[in-house]
Amino acid sequence: MRETLLLKTHAICLNVRPFSKTSHMVTWLTADHGRVTTPIKGAQRPKSAFIGRYDVGYTCELVYYARESGGVHHIRECSPLAFREGLRATWRGAEAAAYACDLTLRTAQPNLANPALFQALGDTLDALQTSAPHETSLTLLWFESNLLRALGLGPDFTPCAHCPLTPTRAFSVEEGRFFCGHRPSRSARPLTLALHADIPALYLRFLAQPLTAVLDAAKASPRLDDLGRPEPFPGIFGLRRFLGVFLSTHLDLLPGPRRTVLDLLA
């Protein structure tokens, strides 16, 4: 016999797609049960109780009947807790939020709690509402770094105790660690990237600091790039490139959408 259980949890709306003529299929990242999908029947009918109560980037209180068999779950109630209207005020914020939600949709595990990922996505969406252009791409790099760690797939930047700490070192992308003669590679010709020490340093800073602290430090930094644009920390461009290669290798993602959103924001 199939059991159902009534669950109540906070949930960030990741994706809304049409399903039959009047219904929606909505995917959420929940605080307590990971990724969850709920059909909302008749969502587009004028008298639907759900009209205006969810959209991509909202945090809602969700009440649903969890089916033990997994799959999709029947929704009972949905009450918005944070609309994040600021995301709709600028195309930049909207694009960035859509990217962060889509990345989460593609990588979060179904029905498996990931509190660190839930927190990171919520913080990211909050910040994107008011961020300046260069802060938007910085926010997405912070999010990608924290998403990788929350998924347990982040790069291992631990230096080898026996190798000299040169400013630039070869990183083995598929193995997720620095290439090192003391730990021979399993593959004959590993894909390596030359990483300047600024890149791991910035990645580790993003894991160590909350997003608000990173953005405050960025505001206070007078650094500019060669073209006179704000570049608050060293290694931003390199980390952006590194994460692009790393994400597409380890998460099996197409590079196109990420390149599009980051180019638009630049």
Ligand SMILES: [Zn+2]
């Ligand atoms: Zn070594």
